Amino acid sequence: MVKKEPETIRYTEKVGYASGDLACNLIYQTVTTYLLFFYTDVFGISAAAAGVMFLIVRVIDAINDPIVGLLVDRTNSKWGRFRPYLLFGAIPFAVLAILCFTTPGFSGIGKLIYAYITYIALSVTYTCINVPYGALTSAITRNNDQVVSLTSVRMLFANIGGLIVSFGVPLLADALSNTTGKTDSGWQLTMAIMGIVGAALLLFCFFNTKERVQVTDALTGKIKFTDVFEQFNVNRPLIILCIFFIIIFGVNSIVNSVGIYYVTYNIGKPELVKWYGLLGSLPAIILMPLIPILNKWLGKKMLLRLSLLCSIIGTLSLLVIPTTMVSLILMARFIASVGGLIAGGFMWALIPETIDYGEYKTGKRMSGLIYAMIGFFFKFGMALGGIVPGLVMQSFGYVANQTQTATALHGILLTTTVIPAIFLLLALIDIHFYKLDEKEHERIVAALNTKGE
Incomplete structure (x- = not known):
């Protein structure tokens, strides 16, 4: 095989x-x-x-x-x-x-x-x-x-x-x-x-x-769409990961869409929008090469936990930092981005092991279908993240292109801080139930390799 x-x-x-x-x-x-x-x-x-x-x-x-x-x-x-x-x-x-x-x-x-x-x-x-x-x-x-x-x-x-x-x-x-x-x-x-x-x-x-992992037609030729439901029945790590993708892409969508409102109306400096946005992705240049080292040092679950906590701390810091202290706001944005980028980048590395787990449980290697499932769920997360900010801000009385009331500004602040933090906390709870650790995955890979010999 x-x-x-x-x-x-x-x-x-x-x-x-x-x-x-x-x-x-x-x-x-x-x-x-x-x-x-x-x-x-x-x-x-x-x-x-x-x-x-x-x-x-x-x-x-x-x-x-x-x-x-x-x-x-x-x-x-x-x-x-x-x-x-x-x-x-x-x-x-x-x-x-x-x-x-x-x-x-x-x-x-x-x-x-x-x-x-x-x-x-x-x-x-x-x-x-x-x-x-x-x-x-x-x-x-x-x-x-x-x-x-x-x-x-x-x-x-x-x-x-x-x-x-x-x-x-x-x-x-x-x-x-x-x-x-x-x-x-x-x-x-x-x-x-x-x-x-x-x-x-x-x-x-x-x-x-x-493509080194070569799979026989016996493991792919019989795959049909209804096998998705079998995966959801036996592949618990995949379910946990799908939920994680919904949450993380939802958070990213909320943070990215509401940032321009927070900087424009709460801080009152629309010229900072591009720099606020830049801090959302610039740390990746430094962080992404370090992920393999951090993974070996901390292990996957601890790395994700610390990353999510870092993002929660940075996000909630904006709740208490006065809008006049721009340097501290940008620092908090940087801290939140560091955690979010590590968690958001590392979660993609978990997909192949859920594919291995699914093959181990069902005898079918469904790489394409599982990635398509992940795609469906993260698009759902993006859609969710796109709906939430508009509904929350509207409920607090936000009106476009005018000076906002104190209530509307409070709604923008909550959408920037508390709501993403709640989602991140849910991600922290979700990843706790991901039980496919390094040793278990090594055992599964060894068993799959043995079947192929």
Whole structure:
């Protein structure tokens, strides 16, 4: 069944693998961050129509994830099960992203139809790349230390991509718009650059990774969608991890969306928004390479517990720091980000061991389907995190583009501090029940390897 992999994965392969996440961030994060603005302010689609479209695309995403996961698990090619999707998806992914930022001279309804077709096609293509890309970790190695190392490099590259998108894309779009004299051309050229670089990185990922954990058709050919329910019945670590993903992505979504309100209205310094946002991802440049060391020193559960506690402390500090003490606020933001980034980065390293556990319990290795399940749950977390801030702030009387009442400011503060802290506390409780420790995972891997001999 399984071909034993070497103890150490070369750093060039780790960089090759991580390049795939950098590619996805350069293309898809640019889309998710700026496409709504492009549609409403450049292409000329109404905000209401664009909002409905985004909701419909999210629903299609939720349906599409398990279908793609099942397809991936049934794939068998000379390039492996997961890498072919990177090879054949790279160029269509880039082309569709460019088309999303293209402004053909259609009428109002024609523009909307064009936007629907290109955005849905892009989202489906992204899923066809992202699900097998995530599952590729479990095929590169079963070694837990190597999985953690792979994931830490991947998260480092992902956060670098996030920084480029946050700071580089607006600057590039403005520069190209000024050069061409047209805002639409500036955005199209910007997306063309992101798309070409992203496609090249996906191909680099394909050529520099290897699927070592080879699984026979007997373990994948019989996989069907209803096996999801079997996994939920026997794979308790996966259930715990799915809940963890919902909570962490919910927290991230709340913190990221409400930060601009907190800085603009509570602190009263909208010019600090970009720096407040930067502190949300910049620590990753330092932290991600340290995760394998911290994991060996503390162990997975202690590392997650301390990370979550760090994030809770930093988040609740904002509740008591006066809004005039900007330096302390930014320091608290940094502390909260340190904990959140470590927990958010490390949780991806736990997915391959839940795949091993599921195979051990059911005799079926469902890498693609399990990653698709994780994708469904973290998208649910993002949706939850997107709904909560609006409901809370509205209930406290927030009104856009005006001086806020003391009650509204209090609502923004609670949404920035107490609500994320409650979610983080729930994550701390949830991870307590994750019982798949290092020794148990080693025993399971040994048993799987023995079956394959």
